[in-house]
Amino acid sequence: MYIDTAYSFYFTPFAVHAYMVLSEINIYPIKSAKGISLQTAFVERRGIRFDRRWMVVNETGMFLSQRDYPRLALVSTAIESGTLRVTAPGLPALELLVEPKPADIMRVQVHDTITSGMSAGEEAGKWFSNFLGVRCRVVFMTEEIVRPVDPDYARDGDIVSFADAYPLLLLTQASVDDLNTRLAVPVPMNRFRPNIVVAGSRAYDEDRWKSIRIGESVFHLMKGCARCITTTVDQATGVQGKEPLATLSQYRRIGGNVFFGQNVIPDKEGMLRRGDAVEVLS
Numbered sequence: 001m002y003i004d005t006a007y008s009f010y011f012t013p014f015a016v017h018a019y020m021v022l023s024e025i026n027i028y029p030i031k032s033a034k035g036i037s038l039q040t041a042f043v044e045r046r047g048i049r050f051d052r053r054w055m056v057v058n059e060t061g062m063f064l065s066q067r068d069y070p071r072l073a074l075v076s077t078a079i080e081s082g083t084l085r086v087t088a089p090g091l092p093a094l095e096l097l098v099e100p101k102p103a104d105i106m107r108v109q110v111h112d113t114i115t116s117g118m119s120a121g122e123e124a125g126k127w128f129s130n131f132l133g134v135r136c137r138v139v140f141m142t143e144e145i146v147r148p149v150d151p152d153y154a155r156d157g158d159i160v161s162f163a164d165a166y167p168l169l170l171l172t173q174a175s176v177d178d179l180n181t182r183l184a185v186p187v188p189m190n191r192f193r194p195n196i197v198v199a200g201s202r203a204y205d206e207d208r209w210k211s212i213r214i215g216e217s218v219f220h221l222m223k224g225c226a227r228c229i230t231t232t233v234d235q236a237t238g239v240q241g242k243e244p245l246a247t248l249s250q251y252r253r254i255g256g257n258v259f260f261g262q263n264v265i266p267d268k269e270g271m272l273r274r275g276d277a278v279e280v281l282s
Helices: 071-074 121-131 173-181 245-253
Strands: 021-027 035-037 040-044 054-058 077-080 083-088 091-097 105-110 113-117 136-138 166-170 195-199 211-214 219-225 257-266 270-271 278-280
Touching: 021 040, 021 173, 021 270, 035 077, 054 105, 071 121, 083 278, 105 136, 121 136, 136 195, 166 173, 173 195, 173 257, 219 270
Parallel strands: 166 195
Antiparallel strands: 021 035, 021 195, 040 270, 054 136, 077 083, 083 091, 105 113, 113 136, 166 257, 211 219, 211 278, 219 257
């Protein structure tokens, strides 16, 4: 049995629940833009197909996110017939090919990691510049671009998209339900932007899972997810507040970070389907 001593403030013993299921599958094609809920999805080595494969950057290549530009929450995406359709209030729709033609490659940065991105074109850059009020560009991660996962928490060959650090983020419905009992105004699951949501567990069971099987794939839970002020952005309005981060910091803080959810790496490629059974392997 694996218990991370960093989570010693949880007192409930580890248990395996017989009826845990995959209740949500979400992707966020453009980093920090609105997500898409799926019934089925294909898991690739770097994450769910199309998840965080596009990213908005400034002129120096540094990524832009809801941390500094909460209006990104108002950018919606939809994948239709080989096209990523991007919409936002006050602007005409932007259409990007999901298999774009080769273009210029530029150096980009996600937090402390340097990687590369292919230009998504001048039209995309102008669209986001108009919406955010700052000069920016949009880049796409091609199959040839390889961004390794932090070697301190990964195996040789593990790769990631433009996500903050790991291919997937997992959260349980029970953990969000427990948080909401502590809040004056409950928050929806989308505040935490998970890829995988598990129903049927107890609150914070995910903190003790080491590996799980969902559908055709095995997933390794590598470390807790340190949460930032993006969780305080209302995903429907783009308005930033103080919750739920203020409340989470009262009981989910370790050192200087607040942890909620688990960073996950897939063991192999495979299909996911809502309703798939979730089995704890260790």
